[in-house]
Amino acid sequence: MNAETTRPAIEVRSLRKKFGRTEVLRSVDLEIPRNSVFGFLGPNGAGKTTTMKILVGLLHANGGSASIMGHDVARDSLQARAAIGYLPQAASYWKHLKVRGVLNFTAQRYLDLPRPQLRQHVDETIELAGLTDLVDRKVAKLSGGERQRLGIAEAWVGRPDVLILDEPSSGLDPEGRHEVLSLLDRLRKDATILYSTHILDDIERIADHIAVIDNGSIVAQGSIDSFLVGSTALYSVGFSGPLFGAVEALQTEAWVDAVEPETDGRVTVAVNDRSHAELELLRSFVASGVSVTDFRPARRSLEDIYLEIVGADDDDG
Incomplete structure (x- = not known):
């Protein structure tokens, strides 16, 4: 070639x-x-x-x-x-x-x-x-x-x-x-x-x-x-009952970028270190007393990524 x-x-x-x-x-x-x-x-x-x-x-x-x-x-x-x-x-x-x-x-x-x-x-x-x-x-x-x-x-x-x-x-x-x-x-x-x-x-x-x-x-x-895929990975965690202090505890971790509770018994966690998240994320929820029902990677949407790049206040066109 x-x-x-x-x-x-x-x-x-x-x-x-x-x-x-x-x-x-x-x-x-x-x-x-x-x-x-x-x-x-x-x-x-x-x-x-x-x-x-x-x-x-x-x-x-x-x-x-x-x-x-x-x-x-x-x-x-x-x-x-x-x-x-x-x-x-x-x-x-x-x-x-x-x-x-x-x-x-x-x-x-x-x-x-x-x-x-x-x-x-x-x-x-x-x-x-x-x-x-x-x-x-x-x-x-x-x-x-x-x-x-x-x-x-x-x-x-x-x-x-x-x-x-x-x-x-x-x-x-x-x-x-x-x-x-x-x-x-x-x-x-x-x-x-x-x-x-x-x-x-x-x-x-x-x-x-x-x-x-x-x-x-x-x-x-x-x-x-x-x-x-990007540098940030998302994980979706299903739970039953209260979250106790799990969100606050995770927000102090350097490998966690954001924690966003949803309205349907789920929480989405954005991490900057996948390997660390695979080892520690589920363990952190359990250590806080949260009853976890499922735990899986979540796919980021292109809209989310686009708004991160150009800012949510811009008109896209």
């Missing part, structure tokens, strides 16, 4: 951007593996869309660098753009066009193919996006989910190496979100997908890597598994 095949699909180093005197990106670093689905999270105004617009060549950075499949987006802009399929947050279409017309028009722009091969190529894209029954429907008559699938199909019709999708499932009902995420899942074997979203459940379902941006800086980045 050569260096080019192991190099990340997208590399961003110390990226900076100002609008007037306002600094909206502050030394952003991203590394997006090839053939990954990379979720981009952050509050409204954190810098997600600005970063994406720099990657696709719609904005110029004030500093730093970014590359797509090894091509610098500033120095090698034509090669970088050729590797990208892009869906903006507010995609617009000529509403009188039909679904096939939109994809035919885009395919003719990007692909130098004889007419029969071009039609076959568009047909394959239509089938992949689940648009077969909609080919003769005007864009103006599409539902939100159908419109977003058309947008992703249009981004994919040129068969780029990288798809950059800005809020592809935003504002959709559950069925529309399911259809969009299913399409992304089908595309993941053929392309690297970078997409922004404020829907944390979608991230957990589809992404294998994520980054969180806040106030123009990347504040966390890694695999979804590393986020969900």
